[in-house]
Every structure is written in C-alpha cells, then in structure tokens.
Amino acid sequence: MSGSSIDEAANFVVIGFKSGKYPETMIKRAKGVTISQVADAAGVARSSVSRAFTRPDMLSPETVDRIMKVAETLGYVPNHTARALSTGRHGNIGLIVPDIANPFFPPLIQAGQLEADRSDFCIFLGNTEENPKQEDKLVGRFAGQVEGIVLVSSRLSDERIRAHAAQLPLVLINRDVDGIPRVLIDSSSGVRQAVEHLAELGHRKIVYVSGPANSWSNKQRRTAIRSAASGLKVDIETVPAVLASYTSGRNAVSAILATGATAAVAFDDLTAQGVLAGLAEKKVSVPRDFSLIGCDDVLGAVTYPALTSVSNRSVEAGRVAVSLLIEMLQSNGIRDARYVLQTHLVMRETTMALGYRAP
CATH class of the missing domain: 3.40.50.2300 (Response regulator)
Known part of the structure; x- marks a missing residue:
C-alpha cells in the first residue's frame, strides 16, 4: 500500500500519510526555514501561512495556492512528532474492523480514508479477527497514538464500549449504543x-x-x-x-x-x-x-x-462515520448522533418460484 506502514505486533496498518495542513509549530525544516520566511516569500502574514495548512477554508483558494507553492519551493517537511508534543494532536484516527478479509469492509475502509484525507488525518487500521479481546487490546494500543476511533461492527460489550468512549472520542458503525455517535446500516x-x-x-x-x-x-x-x-x-x-x-x-x-x-x-x-x-x-x-x-x-x-x-451501504457508512468523528474532534464536542442508512433487495438469479422449471 503506497504511503503506508505496518506494525505486525499491534496488528494494525497506518494509511494515508500526506504533507500539508500542519500548525505553525510544525512548519519547519532541519535546514532552518521558518514560517516567517514562507510568509515573507508569499507576501502574507504568518497567521495566513498557518491557516493555509490547518484551516484552508478560512482563506481564498488563490491565497492557499500561492502559500502552498512557496512552501513546496522552500521544501517544508512537516514533523508529526513535534506537532504532537506541542499541541497534543497527533493527526491520526483509528479504524477497527472485525475481519479485514471480508469483502464488506475494504470499500468502507477506503471511503473512511478518503474522508480522513480531506482533513489531513491519517488512519490507523486495526483488524480484530472477530476476537473481542483483540479489539479491546487494539483500542488500548491506539489510545495513545490517535485522537479518536471508529469501531466497525464491534464485538465488545456495551460496557466496554462505554468505557473506551469515556477515554477518547468514539464513533460506532453497525452497533447501536445510546449516547455514543453511531452510523447504522x-x-x-x-x-x-x-x-x-x-x-x-x-x-x-x-x-x-x-x-x-x-x-x-x-x-x-x-x-x-x-x-x-x-x-x-x-x-x-x-x-x-x-x-x-x-x-x-x-x-x-x-x-x-x-x-x-x-x-x-x-x-x-x-x-x-x-x-x-x-x-x-x-x-x-x-x-x-x-x-x-x-x-x-x-x-x-x-x-x-x-x-x-x-x-x-458500507461506503456511505465509512464516509459518514469518519466525517462525524472529525467533526467531533474539531468542535471538541460529543453529541448523541444516530445516522440510519436504509437497504433494499437487489434482484439477480438465485431465486425462483417453487416447483417452476425453466424451459
């Protein structure tokens, strides 16, 4: 997987690394280039450079484009560790599924990753192999490295889900627990x-x-x-x-x-x-x-x-759940959201009237 790393011991994959959209404290390089130099070269204020990387929606597209081109020319390399130390924000979210080999989940994962990329978040992907103990361990392992978690078809008890939700922002897919944001197919x-x-x-x-x-x-x-x-x-x-x-x-x-x-x-x-x-x-x-x-x-x-x-409806579920989690992280608020996606029967060739014999 391009731009990915794998931690076999933790049974998770990190997907979606990309540069850009980092706080002011991050916009440095070992060569000594500073945010002030980017601002001077682009003809904007230091705050505009910071916003171009963290909140581009607050600037005009032309300004963002100019700042990004200057930053690329100067060769900025974001430092994830420094950002986490200075802000407490890792820029990572967790996505945990029960069986990554089941074809239901890859489209959901991809949709979640694309949604995370829009806000420059990276996804840590965990696979529990239908084992609630492994799921519990992964949530604990992720807790110190991510800002929030999406649990898909969780096999944990309601009590364990609530306990984890008390520690960090949590969104559920296909699990209906009152008080916790969830997306239900x-x-x-x-x-x-x-x-x-x-x-x-x-x-x-x-x-x-x-x-x-x-x-x-x-x-x-x-x-x-x-x-x-x-x-x-x-x-x-x-x-x-x-x-x-x-x-x-x-x-x-x-x-x-x-x-x-x-x-x-x-x-x-x-x-x-x-x-x-x-x-x-x-x-x-x-x-x-x-x-x-x-x-x-x-x-x-x-x-x-x-x-x-x-x-x-797995694609919609992945997109909505990650969007909801990022909204929670950006607003520092948790609300009891419950999104329901309806389904229907798709007719093909494995059903026939009882006793009917095709000519």
Whole structure:
C-alpha cells in the first residue's frame, strides 16, 4: 500500500500519510526555514501561512495556492512528532474492523480514508479477527497514538464500549449504543423484502444462515426475518454458520437441507457463496431446486449464478462515520448522533418460484 506502514505486533496498518495542513509549530525544516520566511516569500502574514495548512477554508483558494507553492519551493517537511508534543494532536484516527478479509469492509475502509484525507488525518487500521479481546487490546494500543476511533461492527460489550468512549472520542458503525455517535446500516428493510419475495415465489419454509452471535447486524437480520415471516405464513429455521465465511457457509449446507427448507437467507454474501458451493457439491441446483439470498451485496454480481442480495451501504457508512468523528474532534464536542442508512433487495438469479422449471 503506497504511503503506508505496518506494525505486525499491534496488528494494525497506518494509511494515508500526506504533507500539508500542519500548525505553525510544525512548519519547519532541519535546514532552518521558518514560517516567517514562507510568509515573507508569499507576501502574507504568518497567521495566513498557518491557516493555509490547518484551516484552508478560512482563506481564498488563490491565497492557499500561492502559500502552498512557496512552501513546496522552500521544501517544508512537516514533523508529526513535534506537532504532537506541542499541541497534543497527533493527526491520526483509528479504524477497527472485525475481519479485514471480508469483502464488506475494504470499500468502507477506503471511503473512511478518503474522508480522513480531506482533513489531513491519517488512519490507523486495526483488524480484530472477530476476537473481542483483540479489539479491546487494539483500542488500548491506539489510545495513545490517535485522537479518536471508529469501531466497525464491534464485538465488545456495551460496557466496554462505554468505557473506551469515556477515554477518547468514539464513533460506532453497525452497533447501536445510546449516547455514543453511531452510523447504522438498517438491513432489516432489505431483509423483509427478501422474505416477502421468497413468500411470493411460494416458499413456505426458509432457513436463516446466521452470522456471529455477538454481531449487532446478525441480531437485527434474524429479528427482521422472523418478524416478516410471522405475517406471511412462512416457517423460519436458523442454522448457525458461526463465522461469516465461505467455509462456514459451505459447512452449513447439510444442516440447511436437513430442515426441509426450500430457500435460505444468509447472513452475508461471503456465507452465501459458501452455501452455493456446498449445494453444488450435493447436486442441488440453484435456483431450480433451492433459492438463496445473501446480504451486503459485495459478491452478488460475480457469483454463479449471480446472487440475489440485500444492498450494501458500507461506503456511505465509512464516509459518514469518519466525517462525524472529525467533526467531533474539531468542535471538541460529543453529541448523541444516530445516522440510519436504509437497504433494499437487489434482484439477480438465485431465486425462483417453487416447483417452476425453466424451459
């Protein structure tokens, strides 16, 4: 990754280093160039140079451009350590996810990084491997190096989340804890559409292939499926996949077929992809013999057959969460913000009317 460093012991990656937008105390170089020299060369006040690097929105674009060109000519090299020592501000924020290999998270991470770059923040990326102890350790490890943290699909208890939020600014994605700013992808609307769609196709027994037991999204989807089914005369069985993974989905196929269900909704597309493979191994044709729907829509267009799935709002979630955290840092305030992103069913080729045989 360009402009990145990796700390394997801490299990995190630092992404998004860039120069510019640093406080006055930072605008120095070993050669002895000072902020006054930049100001004199650009024909502006010292305060304007500082603002060009820290609050460019306070100056005209022409002034900012002139100052930046002078600074580049003089060869300024920002000193992150000096800035942290003099201001207590590191210019870093943490972003911690449960499984970096899950295709749901990379678009979210990228969107968060781009949003951080806009305010010249660097992201420390942590991967917990679905382990709440590792997540707890990473938050503690990051605390002395970042100004705030975004926790994505946190596996920590509410108590531990609140304890960490008392120590530094914190924003949650897909975890609903009162009093803590959070961004929620409401998959319940899309999941309800999935159940309604399967019911319209004549399926009267559906399996929910569940995800991690301590996942907020898993609980939300399970509740939405049961709620939708109750008014449609549809029976719901739950088969645990334990982890959101291809292998877990593939290993769950025998239990899925043992229920006698004719359709399934999987916790996510990765699990659904494993289910597709497991069904194929058992000579069960999708969708002719069995209908399948995923969630998060990260693999739907590349599976065979193309997977019907509940839409994905991870890009918006990453952008909004990082924007919210930076807003908190710049205003030195914390508010109980709760952003909800709606979802819908994306129709493709893994569902079919029960008993229908294509010509």
